[in-house]
Amino acid sequence: MFAYPTVRASFIFLAVALLGLLVADIAITTANPWQDLGRFFLGVATPNFFSTEGLLTALLRTVAFAFVGVTLGSICGFLLALVYRFLPVRIFCAFIRAIHELFWALIFLQFFGFHPLTGVLAIAIPYAGIFAKVYSEILEEADPEPGRLLPPGTSSIAAFLYARIPDCWVQMRTYTAYRLECGLRSSAILGFVGLPTLGFYLESSFSQGLYSDAGAMLILFYVLIATMPLWLRPKLLPVYVLAAPFFLGDGLPIVWGNVERFFTEDIIPSPIRDGEGLAAIWAWLSDVLITEALPGIWNTVVLTQIALVATGILSLLAFPLISNHFGGPVRRTSGHVFLVIARSTPEYILAYILLQLWGPSMLPAVVALALHNGGIIGHLIGRQTNTIHLRPDAPVGFSRYSWELVPRIYRSFLAFLFYRWEIIMRETAILGILGIYTLGFYVDSAIQNIQFDRAMVLILITALLNIGVDALGRFIRRKLALQTMPTC
Amino acid sequence: MSGFDFNGLTASFDGERVIGPLSFRINEGEHVGLVGKSGAGKSTLIRLLYDRLDGKASLVPQGLGLVNALPVFHNVFMGQLDQHGTWYNTLTLIRPFRRDKDAIRALLTELGIPEKLWIPAAALSGGQRQRVAIARALYRQAPTLLADEPISALDGPMAQQVMTMLTNQFTTSIVALHDVEMALAHCTRIIGIQDGQIALDQPASELTAADISVLY
Amino acid sequence: MAISNLRKWLATGLLSLAAATTVQADTFVFTAIPDEDETKLVERFRGVADYLQEQLDVEVRYIPVKSYAAAVSAFRNNQVQLAWFGGLSGVQARRLVPGSEAIAQGVEDEAFETYFIANTSTGIQPADSLDELEDELRGKTFTFGSKGSTSGRLMPEFYIRDVFNEAPDSLFSRVGFSGNHTRTLRLVEAGTYEVGALNFQVWEKELENGNIDTDAVQVIWRTPTYPDYQWTIRGDVDERFGDGFKQKMTEALLNLDDPALLESFPRSGFIPASNDDYEPIRATAENIGILD
Structure with a gap:
């Protein structure tokens, strides 16, 4: 079995994760974790929809920020996709998507403050980078033949509109709709840093132990996402997009002087700002690197590797829940519900909930990342198994699972997993804001201490780390000849 | 008399020569039938000739090259994208002009599929798709036609009619055909290809089906 | 049709960009560090906002924030003009906004x-x-x-x-x-x-x-006692809200005697404060490296 490169790769990653477990901080520190968990589920079971007067407004704002952010991101991403073949553009896009929405929000908060633009750009910028990459991949895969047949002298715009776009349109639309769902999640968690979306109230309710209020918000959020096919009609889309900017709220006016100050003073490393010379700059930089960046990188990498393998294991365990090859309709329906909840809940919110319940360690983060990402991959490969036709006398039960299905889906499973590697790392870094010592913790600390120069260096390092993992993931996928579609 | 001189045509796949080197001249007004067994290099030759002409010919490739998501109208209209400005073309995507609609509907009527005008190409049968590609080539109104098995999916009478239309509209044509009878009936000159070389090149009037069968 | 949808998208997207930058009337805005349960904070500071609005004859709005740094940034960015800071956040804020002043503290804040x-x-x-x-x-x-x-x-x-x-x-x-x-x-x-x-x-x-x-x-x-919470106001409020505004604000805060409001802080009353009162906090923060 070790002759297969995919199996070898799997075991190498498994071994790395096991080594990671040895050095990782995994513990439940709460005295009564199960009692709290019980109270939480009781809260979800007895939701209180009338607790916060602002709940409906928050829901509306969540949708509005998602719409405006994703629309802006998709337009910019589309334009970037047209010039994506140029290396600088590719690097630029890799860079802007390597920085998480929450980091962008924390940056914009420093100079736009509580203006709607903060939330809109926090979504639009990283999404533009992602859209650029995926759109350009879709456009590249379009059949080139119709374009070759056009009469010479056809303008390139007309050629593009006739011979390229129509064949990509459906795929681009599907992907954009999927991204809008992601946008709703991103928009919701922006509330955790103070924007007026769902996360704002969710955080308050949770931290005060008002689990019925929090339960109501989570339920509303699931309903919002689960009913998307019902209310997200192509005909209504222009209405939504037009109306969304008017539901972002007023926030507070932008003071433009702050923007200039941020770029010309705040983020300039303090020794340069104070003109202290090269030695001081070096001392400053090495202090940031040694006391913050290195421990941050170490924890981020360890946590990412553990979470990646946990995600893989959970996906493999979860896909039979929705597979036609096992169980009856009742079990499949409940399986679907479980996976929808797992993948609809942003990992940030899951991690936040689990941290409250189990106390601080890497464990809540690992479980949150594994649940969310495992829910997504489990759903995708579960659906894939439904297209497999087994011979009538195929074995049943565990043998069917291990002999018939897993070998068939294993390659696409790995493809999805490596595709999500970078996404898991991005999230891991951001979970530091919740108090786990990954890079996000140090970024948040620097911002709390009003040291934006340090924060920027750490955000840059986080971005480079993500770009590195993205490249490594692509390299491995190429080495193992794994193919994946971008809608993952 | 004008025409085209093709010199030193060659093509290779994976380092293996599949065409040529070969040279020949096509005179204006000639309708050439390319014959030979499959794999002889006809498709490659058609593609080479299209490149040599810098795309200044109507081409019906074997794969047809239709945009599946677009309706038949737009697939045909693409033959004249160079005739209009970008705005005209863009508007046509959203709301076609009556003039173009009438012209294309007339063309489709001749080809027996007028009712398919607004049907996406993806929803058509093989024969219908082939006729859309032919309509696009006709609509382009280039003087020269390059076609690779343009009637392979059409039934007898329709195949005859299409060949007649093609030879009538285009001053000069080079059409790869596997149907020898059809080639003899509609072409003025037959070029036989064998192993990437010209194995036969004579006026159609001097040939019979038996003469050509040695190529197969 | 597919392409017409795309064009609608493009058009509406541009419009939304234009609409995203609306500005509002001049309102006096204040905030507070989120040191306690948010429900309590909102309740407490809405009461303060109502009180100040009545006393000062301008529209006063309280905005809740999610972190201490957000309170400092909002103050620094002039999106809020007054804030109920802790000792450290007040020192940070006043360093970043020259001319800003600590104007009042709770009676208990002298010896926290x-x-x-x-x-x-x-x-x-x-x-x-x-x-x-x-x-x-x-x-x-x-x-x-x-x-x-x-x-x-x-x-x-x-x-x-x-x-x-x-x-x-x-x-x-x-x-x-x-x-x-x-x-x-x-x-x-x-x-x-x-x-x-x-x-x-x-x-x-x-x-x-x-x-x-x-x-x-x-x-x-x-711990031994140290100075803590205080109201800090920006130096440029007189220019924006009229001469003597800072003075009026200070007096309004010092005169706040509504027992329910005071109880919500909880403070027995507010007394004058100055930037110098917080010198020990600055020194301590520099000592442990929180301030450069």
């Missing part, structure tokens, strides 16, 4: 304290001086409040470093930041952390209201 609290399952008994507790504290889990808090972070960290001569994360097995004082109390009460440090006023008020399970958590040490 931090309580170290412990879950009773640890068996740690109250002590008069911190160094007596070294053996008991070593290896325990410990939580501060917010990273930017004076009573929840700065002063406890200062005393830990001062007394034990080592960093908190080498003394304790695990160091966390709960986010605010109420949460510190709840986390130590629940045993999530064994030891914590919090604002003594929050403890006293929760105790008085019967919200603390004294069988589960108790105070084990009290």
Whole structure:
């Protein structure tokens, strides 16, 4: 079995994760974790929809920020996709998507403050980078033949509109709709840093132990996402997009002087700002690197590797829940519900909930990342198994699972997993804001201490780390000849 | 008399020569039938000739090259994208002009599929798709036609009619055909290809089906 | 049709960009550091907003924020003109906004304290001086409040470093930041952390209201006193809201005597304050490296 490169790769990653477990901080520190968990589920079971007067407004704002952010991101991403073949553009896009929405929000908060633009750009910028990459991949895969047949002298715009776009349109639309769902999640968690979306109230309710209020918000959020096919009609889309900017709220006016100050003073490393010379700059930089960046990188990498393998294991365990090859309709329906909840809940919110319940360690983060990402991959490969036709006398039960299905889906499973590697790392870094010592913790600390120069260096390092993992993931996928579609 | 001189045509796949080197001249007004067994290099030759002409010919490739998501109208209209400005073309995507609609509907009527005008190409049968590609080539109104098995999916009478239309509209044509009878009936000159070389090149009037069968 | 949808998308997208930049009328806005449960903060500061609006004859709005730094940034960015800061956040804010002034503090803020609290399952008994507790504290889990808090972070960290001569994360097995004082109390009460440090006023008020399970958590040490919370106002408010506005604001705050409002802070009243009162806080913050 070790002759297969995919199996070898799997075991190498498994071994790395096991080594990671040895050095990782995994513990439940709460005295009564199960009692709290019980109270939480009781809260979800007895939701209180009338607790916060602002709940409906928050829901509306969540949708509005998602719409405006994703629309802006998709337009910019589309334009970037047209010039994506140029290396600088590719690097630029890799860079802007390597920085998480929450980091962008924390940056914009420093100079736009509580203006709607903060939330809109926090979504639009990283999404533009992602859209650029995926759109350009879709456009590249379009059949080139119709374009070759056009009469010479056809303008390139007309050629593009006739011979390229129509064949990509459906795929681009599907992907954009999927991204809008992601946008709703991103928009919701922006509330955790103070924007007026769902996360704002969710955080308050949770931290005060008002689990019925929090339960109501989570339920509303699931309903919002689960009913998307019902209310997200192509005909209504222009209405939504037009109306969304008017539901972002007023926030507070932008003071433009702050923007200039941020770029010309705040983020300039303090020794340069104070003109202290090269030695001081070096001392400053090495202090940031040694006391913050290195421990941050170490924890981020360890946590990412553990979470990646946990995600893989959970996906493999979860896909039979929705597979036609096992169980009856009742079990499949409940399986679907479980996976929808797992993948609809942003990992940030899951991690936040689990941290409250189990106390601080890497464990809540690992479980949150594994649940969310495992829910997504489990759903995708579960659906894939439904297209497999087994011979009538195929074995049943565990043998069917291990002999018939897993070998068939294993390659696409790995493809999805490596595709999500970078996404898991991005999230891991951001979970530091919740108090786990990954890079996000140090970024948040620097911002709390009003040291934006340090924060920027750490955000840059986080971005480079993500770009590195993205490249490594692509390299491995190429080495193992794994193919994946971008809608993952 | 004008025409085209093709010199030193060659093509290779994976380092293996599949065409040529070969040279020949096509005179204006000639309708050439390319014959030979499959794999002889006809498709490659058609593609080479299209490149040599810098795309200044109507081409019906074997794969047809239709945009599946677009309706038949737009697939045909693409033959004249160079005739209009970008705005005209863009508007046509959203709301076609009556003039173009009438012209294309007339063309489709001749080809027996007028009712398919607004049907996406993806929803058509093989024969219908082939006729859309032919309509696009006709609509382009280039003087020269390059076609690779343009009637392979059409039934007898329709195949005859299409060949007649093609030879009538285009001053000069080079059409790869596997149907020898059809080639003899509609072409003025037959070029036989064998192993990437010209194995036969004579006026159609001097040939019979038996003469050509040695190529197969 | 497909393409017409695309064009609609493009057009509407551009419109939304234009609409996203609306500006509003000149309102006096203030904020406060989120040191306690948010519901309580909103309730408390809406009361203050109503009071100030009545006294000053301008529209006054309170906006809640999610972190201490957000309060400082909003103040610095002139999106809020007044803030109820802690000692440290006030020092940070005034350093960043030249001309801004501490104008009032609570009566209790002259001599503020931090309580170290412990879950009773640890068996740690109250002590008069911190160094007596070294053996008991070593290896325990410990939580501060917010990273930017004076009573929840700065002063406890200062005393830990001062007394034990080592960093908190080498003394304790695990160091966390709960986010605010109420949460510190709840986390130590629940045993999530064994030891914590919090604002003594929050403890006293929760105790008085019967919200603390004294069988589960108790105070084990009290810090010496230090200056803490204060109202800080920007220096340019007179230009924007009229001459003498700062003076009127100061008087309004000092004259605030509504018992219910004061109780919600909880403070017995407000007294004048100055930037110099917070010099000790600045020195301490520089000492432990929070301020450059």
